[in-house]
C-alpha cells in the first residue's frame with residue numbers, strides 16, 4: 387500500500403467563552419485554528435491527524451504556514467512511501483524543515499491512524515498495548531475578570547466528576563492569590579488544585595506569588611517565567627516546596643534535556659501539537675522518566691482527533707502519568723467538535739477508543755461548516 391496524497395483541512399473553531407491566558411500575544415481568544423489532515427493511499431484507506439496553529443511564547447503557527455509546509459514540502463517527500471515507514475518519513479520531514487514539530491505532529495498521528503486502520507487495531511496496540519483501562523483527567527479554567535465566573539465554571543466541572551482543577555494565572559498576581567483562596571475555601575480538600583502562568587511573570591513577582599500560594603496546597607504550578615529563563619525557574623524551585631512545571635519551555639527533546647540538567651522543573655506538560663505528535667511526544671515521556679520528571683498529558687484546545695492521539699499514547703504508557711487535562715476543549719471549552727462520536731468522558735475519566743486507528747470518524751458536514759480556506 388502506498389501513500390498517494392495528503393489532504394489539508396484548515397478549520398476555525400469557536401470557543402464557548404473567550405479563552406484568556408497570560409500569553410503576551412493573543413491574550414484573549416475567541417477561536418482556535420486547527421488543522422486536520424488526511425493521508426490517502428492507493429487502496430482507498432486514509433489516516434487522520436490534527437495539529438493546531440497556536441501562537442504564544444514558543445510557538446508562532448498560522449494555518450497557511452502549516453498547510454504550505456505539509457503540502458509543498460512534506461507531501462512530495464512522502465508520496466509513494468508505505469504508511470509503515472514512519473521512522474523514515476518523520477526523519478525526512480525533520481530534515482526538510484528543522485523542528486517543524488506542529489506540522490510533523492499531524493503527519494505522524496495520521497500515519498499511526500492509517501496503520502491502525504490497515505491492521506484493524508487501535509493505535510494503542512501499535513504503541514505496545516494497553517497499560518490502563520481509562521485515562522483520568524481534570525479540567526482547566528481560563529482567566530475571567532470576575533472570580534465568581536471562574537468558580538462557577540469550576541463548580542460545573544466538579545459536578546460532572548472532575549476532581550483536578552488547573553486555573554490560569556499570571557496576569558494579576560494579587561488576583562491570582564485571591565482566586566487561590568476562593569477556590570481552596572470553596573472546594574476544601576475535595577479537589578487537587580494546580581495553576582498555569584503561561585510565562586506571564588518575571589522572577590521577583592513569581593517568587594512573591596509562589597510564596598503566597600504555598601498556603602493553598604497546589605500540586606503543580608506551571609511555567610511562571612519566560613521559556614528561556616531556566617536559571618530563574620531552577621532558583622524558584624529551590625525556594626518553594628510547590629512542584630513546578632514547564633510547558634512553553636519544552637518543544638524538542640533537547641529543550642527537555644536542558645530543563646532536566648538545570649533542574650528548572652519537576653513536571654513537564656506535553657502537547658501533541660507542540661511536541662510533534664505521538665511519535666515525538668513519546669520520546670519526551672521516555673526522556674522525562676529518565677530525568678526523574680513527572681509527565682502531565684496536555685494539549686492546546688483540540689478536537690476529539692487530537693485528544694484521541696493523547697489518549698492512545700497515555701493508554702499505552704507503562705509508567706506513571708499525572709492527571710492531565712488534555713481533553714478540556716471537548717468538554718466545555720470549544721463550541722463544537724468535528725467527529726461523529728466524540729471521545730467518551732465521564733466521572734473525570736476518558737474511555738479508550740477501541741475502533742481501528744485513533745478510533746475517530748470525521749463529521750464531513752462539520753468540516754465544511756468550519757473550514758476557512760474555501
Ligand SMILES: [Mg+2]
Pocket residue numbers: 582584608609633634655
Ligand atoms: Mg501551559
